[in-house]
Amino acid sequence: MSAVTDAVRRTPAGNRIGRSIRDSLVVAKRNLIRMVRIPEVVIFGLIQPIMFVVLFSYVFGGSMDIGGSTSPQVYREFLMAGIFAQTVTFATAGAGAGIAEDMHKGLVDRFRSLPMARGAVLTGRTLADLVQTALTLLVLAVVALLVGWRTHTSAGEVIGAFGLLLLTGYAFTWIGAVIGLSVRTPEAATSGGLVWLFPVTFVSNAFVDSSNMTPWLRHIADWNPFSATVQACRELFGNPGVSTSDAWPMQHPVWASLLYSVLIIVVFRTLAVRKYRSAAA
Amino acid sequence: MPGAIYAEGLVKSFGKVKALDGVDLEVPEGTVLGLLGPNGAGKTTTVRCLTTLLRPDRGKAVVAGLDVLKQPDAVRRSIGLSGQFAAVDEYLTGRENLQMVGQLYQMRAKAAKVRADELLEQFHLADAADRIAKTYSGGMRRRLDLAAALVVSPPVMFMDEPTTGLDPRNRQQLWEVIKQLVSGGTTLLLTTQYLEEADHLAHDIAVVDQGRVIAQGTSDQLKARTGGERVEVVVHDREHIAAASALLDKFSLRGPGKGDTAVEDHMRKITTPVSGGAKLLAEIIRELDADGIEIDDIGLRRPTLDDVFLSLTGHVAEAGREDAGDEGDDGKRTAEGQDRGRRPGKEAVK
Numbered sequence: 001m002s003a004v005t006d007a008v009r010r011t012p013a014g015n016r017i018g019r020s021i022r023d024s025l026v027v028a029k030r031n032l033i034r035m036v037r038i039p040e041v042v043i044f045g046l047i048q049p050i051m052f053v054v055l056f057s058y059v060f061g062g063s064m065d066i067g068g069s070t071s072p073q074v075y076r077e078f079l080m081a082g083i084f085a086q087t088v089t090f091a092t093a094g095a096g097a098g099i100a101e102d103m104h105k106g107l108v109d110r111f112r113s114l115p116m117a118r119g120a121v122l123t124g125r126t127l128a129d130l131v132q133t134a135l136t137l138l139v140l141a142v143v144a145l146l147v148g149w150r151t152h153t154s155a156g157e158v159i160g161a162f163g164l165l166l167l168t169g170y171a172f173t174w175i176g177a178v179i180g181l182s183v184r185t186p187e188a189a190t191s192g193g194l195v196w197l198f199p200v201t202f203v204s205n206a207f208v209d210s211s212n213m214t215p216w217l218r219h220i221a222d223w224n225p226f227s228a229t230v231q232a233c234r235e236l237f238g239n240p241g242v243s244t245s246d247a248w249p250m251q252h253p254v255w256a257s258l259l260y261s262v263l264i265i266v267v268f269r270t271l272a273v274r275k276y277r278s279a280a281a
Numbered sequence: 282m283p284g285a286i287y288a289e290g291l292v293k294s295f296g297k298v299k300a301l302d303g304v305d306l307e308v309p310e311g312t313v314l315g316l317l318g319p320n321g322a323g324k325t326t327t328v329r330c331l332t333t334l335l336r337p338d339r340g341k342a343v344v345a346g347l348d349v350l351k352q353p354d355a356v357r358r359s360i361g362l363s364g365q366f367a368a369v370d371e372y373l374t375g376r377e378n379l380q381m382v383g384q385l386y387q388m389r390a391k392a393a394k395v396r397a398d399e400l401l402e403q404f405h406l407a408d409a410a411d412r413i414a415k416t417y418s419g420g421m422r423r424r425l426d427l428a429a430a431l432v433v434s435p436p437v438m439f440m441d442e443p444t445t446g447l448d449p450r451n452r453q454q455l456w457e458v459i460k461q462l463v464s465g466g467t468t469l470l471l472t473t474q475y476l477e478e479a480d481h482l483a484h485d486i487a488v489v490d491q492g493r494v495i496a497q498g499t500s501d502q503l504k505a506r507t508g509g510e511r512v513e514v515v516v517h518d519r520e521h522i523a524a525a526s527a528l529l530d531k532f533s534l535r536g537p538g539k540g541d542t543a544v545e546d547h548m549r550k551i552t553t554p555v556s557g558g559a560k561l562l563a564e565i566i567r568e569l570d571a572d573g574i575e576i577d578d579i580g581l582r583r584p585t586l587d588d589v590f591l592s593l594t595g596h597v598a599e600a601g602r603e604d605a606g607d608e609g610d611d612g613k614r615t616a617e618g619q620d621r622g623r624r625p626g627k628e629a630v631k
Contacts, residue, residue, distance in 0.1 A: 019387065026384045034372045037413065106368035110429065113332050115357040116385040 020117035027111075027124020031098070032131060042132060045094065049087040049140050056083065056207065057147050066209055066241040073148055078241035080149040081161075081233035082206030085226060087140060088133050088169030089201060092176035093193030095129045099180030100189035103279060119273040126173040133169040137162060152238030161236035164257050168229045171261040174268035181275040205243055206230050222247035225260035232257045285310040285437050285468035286331060291340035293326055293492075300326040301337065302492035308470055308485075313463050315483030316472040317589070323492040324472035325365065328441045331470070332362045345437045358386070361430035363440045367422035368429070371415040375406050375425050378414060382429045393432075400428040404458065420451030427458065438462070440471045444478060456481060476500075476589060488593055496593050504584050506592055509534070510558065511582045512565060514551045517575040522549060525574050529553045532565060549577070 035042055056079050061072035099122065102108050111121050141162075151158050180189045203221050204210065210221040221227055222245045232253035234242045249256035286308040293301040301323050308314040316324050329335035331342055333353040342349035345359040369378045376397050383393025401410045404424045409417060414425060423443065430438060443459065444452040459482055463469050473479050479486045480500045487497040496503060512532065516525050522544060530542040534554040542553040555561055562581055569576060584592075 023385060026381055030370060030373060030377075030381055033377065034370070037372045106364050106366035106426075107370055108368075109329075109334060109362065109364050110368035110382065111385070112334050113357055113360065113362040114382065114385045115354055115387060120385075 016117070020120060020123070023117040023120035024123035024127060027120050028127040028131075029124075031125055031128030035128065035132060041094065042135070045090070045132065046136055046139055048090070049083055049136065050143050052083050052086070053080070053140065053143055053147060060207070064208065065212070069240070074240050076148050077150065077237075077239045078209075078234070079207065080144045081230050081237060081239055082201075082204075083144075084137060084140065084165050084233060085168065085230045086197075086201045086206060087136055088165050089172045089197055089226065090194070091129045091133045091136075091169050092172045092179070092197060093190050094132070095126060095173035095176035096180035096183075096189035096193035097186045098125055098129075099177050100183055101186040103181065104185070108279075118277055119269070122174075122177050122269075122272050122276055126170060126177060129173045129176075130166060130170050134166060137165060149239075153236060157236040157238075160254075161233045164229055164232050164236075164254065164261075167261045168226075168257060171264035171268075174265055174272055177272040178268050178275065181272060181279060200224065200226050204230060205241075209241055210243060211245065218245070219247070222250050225249075225257075225264070228253050228256035228260055284308050284312075285345060286314070286470055287341075287343040288327070288331065289341040291327065291330055291337045291342060293330060293335065293337045299492055301330070301340075304340070304489070304492065304494055306470075306487060306494065308468055310468050311463075311466045312485065313469040313471060313483045315479030315486045316470060316489055317474070317476060317479045317486050318472075318489035319474060322489040324489055325441055326492075327489070328362075328439050328470065328472060332360055332439050333357055358433075359435055359437055361433070361435040361438045363423075363427045363430040363438070363443055365442045365445060367414075367419075367426040369414045369422060369425050372413055374411050374413050375401060375417070376410045378425060379429055379432060383432045386433045388433070396432055400431065404428045418451075420447055420454065423447060423451070423455060424458070427455070431462070434467075436468060438467050438469045440469065442472055442474065445474065452478075476584070488589060490593070503589055506589075509554065509556055509584065511552050511554050511584075511588075512562060513578075513580050513582050514565075514569070514576055515578040516549050516551070517577050519546075519549060521574045522546065522551065524572060525569065525576075526551050528568055528572065528574070529565065532557075532561060552582075555581075 057072070057076045061075040061079075062070060064070065064075045064078075066074050066078045102121070102125075108121070176189075176193050179192050180186075183189045183192055203217060204224045204227040205221055206226070210218055210227070213221060222243070227243075228249040231243055231250055234240075235253060243250045245251075249260075284307045286306060288304055288306040291301045291304040292299070304323065304327050306314065306316075306327070316327065318324050326335065330337045330340075331344055331349060333349060333356055336350065344356050347356045347359065349356050370381070373381065379397035379400055380390075380393045383396050384390060386393075388396065398407075398410075401407045404427065406421060406424060406428070409421060414422060417425065427440075427443065430440075440459070444455050447455065456478075459469070459471070463482075469482075471479070471482060484499070485497060486500055486503055487494045488503065489495070496506070498506075512529065514525055514529060516522055526542055526544050529551050530537045530553060532553060532555055533539060533541045534556055535541060542551060544551050558581065562579065566576075566579060569579075582588075
C-alpha cells in the first residue's frame with residue numbers, strides 16, 4: 001500500500017504538459033484496444049473509400065474534363081487526392097460517435113473523478129482515430145495504385161502530402177468531438193458528423209475541376225479549407241488538374257492547408273475541452 | 282477541524298428543479314455515513330458535487346481536508362468513486378481496466394500493473410482477469426468497478442447505490458467487501474434506497490428528501506423515531522374493524538386514545554405501534570380470540586424506508602417525485618427533531 005502512495009506522489013502534478021501527453025496516450029491505447037476488439041468499425045471505414053475510388057474512377061472517368069483532357073487515366077490521377085482528403089475527413093463521424101457513446105456511459109464519470117489531465121479523454125480518442133486514419137490511407141493508397149494512380153514527384157513530397165492529409169484528418173476529428181459532445185446519442189453523432197461533410201467535400205475541387213463551377217460556387221470551393229488540402233496533395237503528388245485560380249489558398253495550398261488545420265484544431269479543441277468539462281453527463 | 286467529508290448548504294438546481302436545497306453533512310474520519318432516500322431525493326447529486334463531477338450553485342464542501350471547489354484536482358487524488366452503473370470499459374479486460382485507471386491516477390505503468398493484480402486477487406476476479414468485462418456477470422462488474430475505485434487506496438470513498446440491481450447473494454458478497462474496506466480505516470459515504478443496507482454498513486444514517494437532509498442519526502435513533510415495530514391486523518369481517526381497532530389501541534406504544542392506531546378500511550387493516558415483540562403478539566391474538574374477532578392475518582412489522590419517511594416527512598417515499606420546494610407542507614422540515622409531537626403515518630391513513 002505504501003508502494004502505491006509513493007508511486008502516486010513521485011509524479012509531480014506540476015508537470016502539466018507531460019501529464020497531459022501521458023494521460024492522452026493511456027486513453028489512446030484504450031481506444032485502440034477497442035478498435036482491435038470491435039474490428040467491424042475499422043473494416044466498414046475501409047470499404048467506403050475503396051467503393052468511392054472504384055465507383056468514381058469507372059463511372060465518372062471518361063466523362064470528366066480535367067484541364068482539357070477527358071481521358072479516364074487523367075481523371076483517376078486527378079481523383080485520388082480528392083478521395084484521400086474525403087476519407088480523412090470522414091474520421092469525424094467515428095470520433096463524434098465514440099465520444100458521444102463514452103459520454104453516456106458511466107465510464108466518463110470515472111474519468112472525470114480521476115486526477116487526470118482534463119483534455120486527455122478527448123485527445124486520446126482523436127489520437128486513436130489518427131492511427132485508424134493512417135491505416136485507412138495506407139490501404140487506400142494500395143487500391144489507388146492498383147487502379148492506375150501514380151505520383152510523379154520525389155518521395156519527400158509524397159510523404160509530405162500524406163502528412164498534410166493526416167493533419168487535416170486530425171483537425172476534423174476535433175470538429176467530430178464537438179459534435180459528439182453536443183448531441184444526445186451516438187447515432188445522432190454519426191449522422192450529424194457526416195451530413196455536413198457532403199457539401200464541404202463536394203463544393204470543392206475534390207471530384208471536379210472547380211474552374212467549371214459558377215463563379216459564386218467557385219469562390220466557396222477555392223476558399224474551402226478542404227480544397228486547400230486537395231490542391232496541396234495534387235501539387236505534391238504531381239497529379240493533373242491543379243487549379244490555376246488566383247485565390248490565395250489555391251496559390252499557396254500547402255501553407256493554406258497547414259494554417260486551416262492548425263486553426264481548426266485550436267478552435268475546436270478549445271470548444272471541445274470546455275464542453276467536456278462542463279458536461280453534466 | 283471538519284470531518285473527512287464536510288458539506289455546508291449545498292445548493293444545485295437543474296433548470297427549475299432544485300436537486301439540492303441546502304445539504305449539510307459531516308462524516309468523521311474512519312466512519313461510514315449512509316445517505317438514505319428515495320429516487321430523486323438528491324443522493325446522487327450530493328455525491329456528484331462532493332466528487333468534483335458537478336459544481337454546486339452555492340455552498341461549501343471539504344473532502345480529505347481539501348476544498349472541493351478550489352482544489353478539485355487534489356480532491357480527485359484522494360477519493361475513490363464507485364457509481365450506480367459499473368463504470369468500466371466493456372471491451373477491456375478486467376486487468377486492462379484496472380491498469381488504465383491506475384495510470385490515470387498517475388501511477389507508473391509497472392506499479393499500476395502490480396496493483397491491478399493485487400486487486401483482481403482481492404476481489405476474486407483473478408480467473409476472469411484476461412476476459413473482457415462485457416462477459417462479466419452483473420456482480421463481477423460491480424466488483425471490478427469497486428476495485429477500480431480502490432486502485433490508490435484512497436482515504437475517502439464514495440459509493441452511489443453500490444448494490445442496486447444486484448441479486449441477494451451478490452449483494453451479500455459486496456457488503457462483505459465494503460465491511461473489510463471500512464475496517465481498514467477508510468471514510469465512506471454510501472448512498473442507498475435500502476434501510477437494511479444502511480443499517481448493515483453505516484455508523485450513521487442521513488435521511489435525504491427533496492434535496493435536504495431531514496434527519497441524521499444512528500440506525501437505532503432513526504428507528505426509535507419511526508415508532509419501532511408495529512402490529513398489523515387484518516380482520517375477516519368489516520363489522521369487526523371498530524372493535525379490533527379499540528382493542529389494538531390498548532396496546533399502543535404511547536397508551537390508548539392518542540390516535541396512534543391507524544385503520545385502512547378498504548383493506549380491513551388496523552396498525553398500531555408497539556413494543557414487546559412476539560410476546561405481545563400472542564397476547565393480542567388471545568384477546569382477539571376471546572372477543573370473537575376473526576382475523577385473516579396478523580403480524581409484527583419492522584420499520585422500512587417507507588416508515589422512516591412517513592415518520593419524518595409525513596409522506597410516502599415516492600420514486601422520482603419532482604415537487605421540490607413545497608415547504609410548509611405538514612411535516613417537511615429541514616432541522617432535526619422538529620417532528621416531535623407528530624406521530625408516524627397520520628396522513629397515510631383515513
